[in-house]
Amino acid sequence: MAQKTALIVYAHQSPASFNAAARDVAMQELAAQGYRVLLSDLYAMDFRASATQDDIIGDLKTPGHFQYGDETMSAWKEGRLCADIVAEQRKVEEAELVIFQFPLYWFSVPAIMKGWMDRVLTQGFAFSLTNMYDNGVFKDKKAMLSFTTGAIQSMFKPDGINGDINVTLWPLQNGVLHFCGFQVLAPQIFWGPAHCPPAVRAAMLDGWRARVKGLSEERPLTFAPCDLFDLSFRGGFRLWPRAREERESQGFGITTGHHLGKPLPPDNQTRAHPDPRS
Numbered sequence: 001m002a003q004k005t006a007l008i009v010y011a012h013q014s015p016a017s018f019n020a021a022a023r024d025v026a027m028q029e030l031a032a033q034g035y036r037v038l039l040s041d042l043y044a045m046d047f048r049a050s051a052t053q054d055d056i057i058g059d060l061k062t063p064g065h066f067q068y069g070d071e072t073m074s075a076w077k078e079g080r081l082c083a084d085i086v087a088e089q090r091k092v093e094e095a096e097l098v099i100f101q102f103p104l105y106w107f108s109v110p111a112i113m114k115g116w117m118d119r120v121l122t123q124g125f126a127f128s129l130t131n132m133y134d135n136g137v138f139k140d141k142k143a144m145l146s147f148t149t150g151a152i153q154s155m156f157k158p159d160g161i162n163g164d165i166n167v168t169l170w171p172l173q174n175g176v177l178h179f180c181g182f183q184v185l186a187p188q189i190f191w192g193p194a195h196c197p198p199a200v201r202a203a204m205l206d207g208w209r210a211r212v213k214g215l216s217e218e219r220p221l222t223f224a225p226c227d228l229f230d231l232s233f234r235g236g237f238r239l240w241p242r243a244r245e246e247r248e249s250q251g252f253g254i255t256t257g258h259h260l261g262k263p264l265p266p267d268n269q270t271r272a273h274p275d276p277r278s
C-alpha cells in the first residue's frame with residue numbers, strides 16, 4: 001500500500017513553546033502510524049506573508065491594474081508562480097492530511113499563516129467557482145486546525161465574553177478549508193496552556209497524542225452540501241426554496257453560518273456529528 005503523507009503547517013516563533021510541543025506530538029504519532037510527515041515551519045522558513053506581484057514570474061496580464069487572484073490563476077496555469085508557492089503547493093498535493101498548528105491571534109491564524117493561505121491556495125490550484133465546498137478540489141483530503149489560546153474555555157462559550165468559539169471558527173473552517181473542498185476534522189483546541197499547571201499541560205499533550213492515534217477514524221464536521229443551493233448568479237447562490245421550506249419546522253439552522261435566523265446548531269464547528277448509521 002502506498003505510504004500516506006501528512007503536512008503540518010506550523011506557525012510559532014519559539015521551539016520552547018507549547019505549540020512546538022503539540023507539533024512534535026503530531027509528527028511523532030503520525031510517523032509511528034507510517035505517515036511520511038512534511039513540515040512547513042513558517043517562521044523558520046521566513047515565509048513571506050504578503051500577496052504581491054513578486055509571486056508571479058514574467059509579464060503581468062494587466063500591469064496597469066494588478067489583480068492578485070487573476071494573475072496568480074494565469075501564473076498557476078502557465079507554471080509562472082514563484083518557487084516558494086510552488087513548493088508548498090506540491091506538499092499540499094502530496095498530503096492526504098493537513099494540520100495547521102498555531103497560537104490563536106486576534107480570533108484567527110497568525111499573519112504568517114494567513115499569508116500561507118493567501119499565497120498557496122491560489123485560484124485554479126485550490127478552488128474555482130465550479131470546484132468549491134463539497135465539490136472542492138481537495139475533497140479527498142482532510143484538514144484540521146490545532147491551536148492554543150490565551151483565553152480559558154469559558155470565555156469562548158456562547159455566553160462568555162469572547163462569544164461562541166463556533167462563530168470564531170466559521171471563517172477559517174468553512175471559508176478557507178471547506179471552501180477548498182477539505183473534509184474538516186474537529187479542531188484541537190488547547191485552552192490557555194500558559195494558565196495551566198504543568199500536569200494539566202502534560203495531560204493536554206497526552207490527550208492530543210491519543211487523538212492523533214485515532215484521527216483516521218474520525219468523521220469530519222458537517223457543512224451544508226452544495227446541492228441545497230442554486231449555484232447560479234441568477235439564483236444568487238442561495239438556498240433553494242424547497243430546501244428552506246424543508247427546514248422551516250426544524251429548531252436549529254443548518255450550520256453556524258447558515259443559521260437561517262434560527263438558533264445555531266450546537267457545536268457545529270467543534271464536534272463531528274455522530275455517524276447516523278451507528
Ligand SMILES: Cc1cc2nc3c(=O)[nH]c(=O)nc-3n(C[C@H](O)[C@H](O)[C@H](O)COP(=O)(O)OP(=O)(O)OC[C@H]3O[C@@H](n4cnc5c(N)ncnc54)[C@H](O)[C@@H]3O)c2cc1C
Nearest residue numbers: 017018019021103104105106107148149150151193194201
Ligand atoms: C498578536 C496576538 C494576538 C492574540 N490573540 C488572541 C486571541 O484572539 N484569543 C486568545 O485567546 N489569545 C490570543 N493571544 C494569545 C495567544 O493565543 C497565546 O499566547 C498562545 O496561544 C499561547 O500558546 P504558546 O504556544 O505561545 O504558549 P507558551 O507560552 O509557549 O506555552 C505555555 C506554557 O507551556 C509550557 N510548555 C512548553 N512546552 C511544553 C511541554 N512540552 N510540556 C508542557 N508544557 C510545555 C511553556 O513553558 C509555557 O509555560 C494572542 C497573542 C498575540 C501575541
